[in-house]
Amino acid sequence: MDRTYVFLCVSCEFKGGAFLRQLKRLGHTVFLVTSEKTKHEAWPFDDLEEVFYMPEKDGRKWDINLLISGVAYVFRSHKIDRIIALDDYDVWKGARLREEFQIPGMGETTARHFFDKLSMRIEARDAGIPIPGFTALFNEDTIRQFLKTSTGPWLAKPRRDAGSLNIRKIGDADAFWKWAEEVSDHRHEYLLEEFRPGIICHVDSLNYNDETLFTRSSQYLDAPFEVAHGGGIFQSKTMGTKDPLAKKLVNLNMKVLAAFGLRHGASHSEYIVRDGGKEILFLETSARCGGAHLTDMVEAASGISLWTEWANIEHAVLTGKKYHLPLVDELQAGIIVTLSKQEKPDYELFTDQEIWWKLHKKYHIGFIFQHKTEKKIDELLKNYSTVIQNEYATVVPLKE
Numbered sequence: 129m130d131r132t133y134v135f136l137c138v139s140c141e142f143k144g145g146a147f148l149r150q151l152k153r154l155g156h157t158v159f160l161v162t163s164e165k166t167k168h169e170a171w172p173f174d175d176l177e178e179v180f181y182m183p184e185k186d187g188r189k190w191d192i193n194l195l196i197s198g199v200a201y202v203f204r205s206h207k208i209d210r211i212i213a214l215d216d217y218d219v220w221k222g223a224r225l226r227e228e229f230q231i232p233g234m235g236e237t238t239a240r241h242f243f244d245k246l247s248m249r250i251e252a253r254d255a256g257i258p259i260p261g262f263t264a265l266f267n268e269d270t271i272r273q274f275l276k277t278s279t280g281p282w283l284a285k286p287r288r289d290a291g292s293l294n295i296r297k298i299g300d301a302d303a304f305w306k307w308a309e310e311v312s313d314h315r316h317e318y319l320l321e322e323f324r325p326g327i328i329c330h331v332d333s334l335n336y337n338d339e340t341l342f343t344r345s346s347q348y349l350d351a352p353f354e355v356a357h358g359g360g361i362f363q364s365k366t367m368g369t370k371d372p373l374a375k376k377l378v379n380l381n382m383k384v385l386a387a388f389g390l391r392h393g394a395s396h397s398e399y400i401v402r403d404g405g406k407e408i409l410f411l412e413t414s415a416r417c418g419g420a421h422l423t424d425m426v427e428a429a430s431g432i433s434l435w436t437e438w439a440n441i442e443h444a445v446l447t448g449k450k451y452h453l454p455l456v457d458e459l460q461a462g463i464i465v466t467l468s469k470q471e472k473p474d475y476e477l478f479t480d481q482e483i484w485w486k487l488h489k490k491y492h493i494g495f496i497f498q499h500k501t502e503k504k505i506d507e508l509l510k511n512y513s514t515v516i517q518n519e520y521a522t523v524v525p526l527k528e
Contacts, residue, residue: 132157133446134206136199138222139214140188142169143419147214149175150439159202161195163188177206188217195221196228203229209446216290216414219243234389234415241388242395242415245287246319248388252410255387257380259410260400262321265308274320275301281323288317290419297323324409326402328352329373330364331381332418332426332434333395334453336441340382341453344426345374347401349509361513361521362420365462365505366429373405380408390415392445394438396422421463421487421494428461428484428498462505464512465494469522482508493520 134157137148141163151158152175160171164181171179180198182190202208211231213222223239225231240247249262263274265284275282284296284307298304298320308315327347334342349363367374381397396418398411417423423434432454444451465487473493475486480497482504487494493516497508 133209135159135210135212135442136161136202136208136225137212137214138162138218138225139166140182140184140190140217141215142166142171144214144417144435145170145172146433146435147212147417147439148172150436151443152176154439154443156443157206159206159208161198163190178202188215190221192221192224196225199225199229210442212442214416215419216243216416217288219415220288234391238389239415242390242413243288245285245412247287248410248412249319249321251388252384255383257384257387257410258408260322260324262319265315265318265320271304271320275304278322283321283323284318285321286318290414324400324402326400326407326409328411329367329377329399329401330418330422331377331397331399332422333381333385333397334393334432334434334437334441335385335390335395336392336444336451338386338391340378340385341451342430342432342437342456343378343381344369344430344432345371345377345381346422346425360523361464361466361516363462363464363509363513364422364425365502365509366425366460368460368502369458373401376405376408377401380410384410384413388413392441394434421465421485421496424485425461425463425496428496429457429459431455431457431459459498459500460502460505461496461498462509463494463496464509464516465492466516466521467491467523468493468520470520473520478512480508491522 135151136159138161148158149172157177160176160179163184167181211222211225213219219239220243223234223236226233227236241251246264249259252259261278263270280300282298284298286294296307298307329345329347331343331345333340345367346364347367350360377399385395394417395413395415397413400409400411417434427433441451468491471490482497482499483495484498485496497505499505
């Protein structure tokens with residue numbers, strides 16, 4: 129009989145329930161460290177050996193020394209075999225813990241490629257992967273030269289924040305120096321990048337033994353930056369696996385993950401597509417499943433649960449057993465999600481048979497559609513966005 133292995137999973141947000149359940153189903157002991165704010169969320173408590181809650185300071189930040197001390201306490205009675213980070217903000221915590229307790233997996237240097245936007249760009253540039261022009265914000269002569277020789281506008285991006293959080297659009301050099309004065313001693317925590325408008329696509333994938341076994345390309349209907357900062361409805365749709373642009377994205381994504389050093393697990397990467405696909409620029413990547421229910425959309429189209437298969441991959445790596453990807457469906461899917469004026473929107477009004485999933489969250493409304501054709505998904509997204517915009521949607525301004 130195989131011995132029971134011990135997983136310590138770290139997540140500052142409520143996510144990854146399918147991952148935790150699958151680890152338990154495979155016979156492992158699973159501990160969870162999460163934020164106090166998630167205490168009343170629907171975690172799969174029956175599948176968890178114990179849950180530890182961390183106090184937050186300044187958003188999603190934890191006291192790393194307190195975290196290390198807590199894990200050391202768990203280690204006294206349980207030999208931890210693997211540490212898994214479930215959210216972007218946890219990747220560096222997971223790496224720090226692995227280094228401290230000498231647990232196999234991604235260390236701090238490689239982990240930076242998946243949470244530090246500056247590290248991502250340097251690694252991509254050195255690997256010959258196309259990216260927008262950028263600069264670190266350390267040296268003022270370097271910054272002045274970049275502003276002089278690059279083409280604005282620019283985006284000032286926090287190196288460690290996920291997605292579109294706290295990004296500032298900057299129109300000219302004077303505006304940059306004014307912004308730099310505002311952030312003061314925190315300037316080094318940002319990078320400056322040329323703003324290159326285009327279609328934003330995302331690629332969700334699974335890696336095993338340095339090989340990308342599963343990939344699905346999708347396209348945001350509106351750039352996440354524009355949705356986050358200008359309000360609007362979050363929408364994305366999958367692309368057919370035979371689509372020429374999808375094939376280009378898959379090939380580039382494999383190059384990115386190989387260069388960045390992702391050996392095993394799930395990844396969510398984003399790219400800027402310009403000039404009808406003639407130019408594709410790397411935007412960012414991660415060593416975790418995509419958020420905003422994009423994993424559910426991918427599952428609707430492919431039949432592959434990224435969270436479940438990630439757990440199966442970790443199991444295979446740890447036990448030395450061969451991992452086999454399940455059969456993949458060739459369907460199409462689309463997602464639409466936004467804030468709602470109603471606390472509990474009336475879903476009985478929406479009866480289309482293509483509805484695969486509904487979001488049940490206070491003051492939100494959302495759907496995932498599944499169909500064999502992209503044309504039908506486009507039609508549903510267009511019709512539903514009109515109804516939702518007119519009858520349900522509301523906007524809460526993003527805090528700086």
